[in-house]
């Protein structure tokens with residue numbers, strides 16, 4: 001985005017601790033007491049956005065509209081620099097991977113392939129430094145036709161592209177699951193700068209109409225990993241030290257810049273490159289032009305007859321600390337770790353319900369998310385009511401008009417008696433290391449998102465619109 005050009009409205013002093021974006025934007029008014037009582041950024045859809053493209057859920061590169069979606073499984077990724085936005089009105093210089101010539105985005109483009117695919121990924125380097133990609137968990141990776149190995153005389157764990165150059169990687173996607181890809185060059189710095197992304201391998205036989213995460217050993221679908229069509233989500237966790245990013249941005253020689261890691265102070269804790277409350281804005285929201293991936297999980301109560309399947313959330317720890325990610329309302333069911341199903345060699349079920357999905361750096365976990373309406377809230381038409389509070393009790397004026405979820409920008413409708421117009425219900429999900437649920441120690445920000453639960457039945461008929469459609 002041109003208006004985030006580094007020369008605009010920013011001094012070049014490396015000592016300036018924080019940068020300000022030139023244009024004022026929405027700022028969160030946070031309250032430790034009431035998550036429901038906060039302003040939420042409007043997640044408008046991009047103009048010209050295909051009507052069929054979901055404003056929420058996992059966005060796959062080369063996977064629009066069907067199976068097999070990308071029979072050649074060939075991708076071009078461009079490592080480039082850009083800026084992301086945080087809800088405290090900051091912008092941060094980043095490096096990341098974008099598909100082809102698409103604009104800068106963070107995290108890197110999510111790549112989706114099918115089990116058994118011969119995958120080819122050409123990395124083009126438009127950074128000022130050499131860079132590379134490590135496909136964590138893949139074996140037998142080729143780099144420009146030779147086995148990928150650490151490069152003698154460099155700080156790269158695989159063959160790298162020179163600044164302005166390119167390198168092509170190839171591997172066989174042998175096992176379904178969720179994989180992290182990241183820079184293998186000066187990795188501690190480059191991964192922190194944002195050169196990370198997700199790679200999804202679908203099981204053989206997968207269809208969009210009847211999706212599942214894993215196959216059984218014999219190749220049949222593992223029906224215990226079935227999930228509801230379109231209810232597949234990405235939660236990629238990371239952290240950013242903005243002072244470090246600024247020092248790299250203004251370093252006279254980025255390639256020779258030596259980081260003092262004793263000064264490392266992460267201030268932003270992110271899901272999909274976003275800081276709460278931005279995490280719950282829709283995919284491709286114009287409020288977050290370089291952070292296209294929503295982290296909102298949007299389901300309906302589990303109903304064994306009408307809504308038997310859970311959502312699948314693909315979680316990745318792309319940072320350097322452990323993130324104990326904790327859902328409210330229901331435990332997450334872990335069905336896969338590091339792209340391996342939780343099954344015994346005899347086929348026994350080793351899946352487990354987690355109060356907190358304790359993710360160590362580099363780890364991926366596939367979890368099933370359900371919400372069971374144990375107390376019958378959702379059957380009390382019209383769903384779980386949240387009455388409009390008296391004006392004096394509203395923290396931010398008539399805040400019900402400030403959100404795509406709790407209302408629209410208009411006067412109350414006559415007869416309006418509750419804020420959640422379709423009877424929807426929200427649970428938070430967040431890191432249980434609470435210093436990570438903060439931005440510069442301001443609480444209730446950072447690594448936090450929500451699970452939205454719509455009442456049962458026909459969501460559209462209930463007045464429930466997809467997130468971001470108001």
Ligand SMILES: [Cu+2]
Nearest residue numbers: 326328428430
């Ligand atoms: Cu909590």
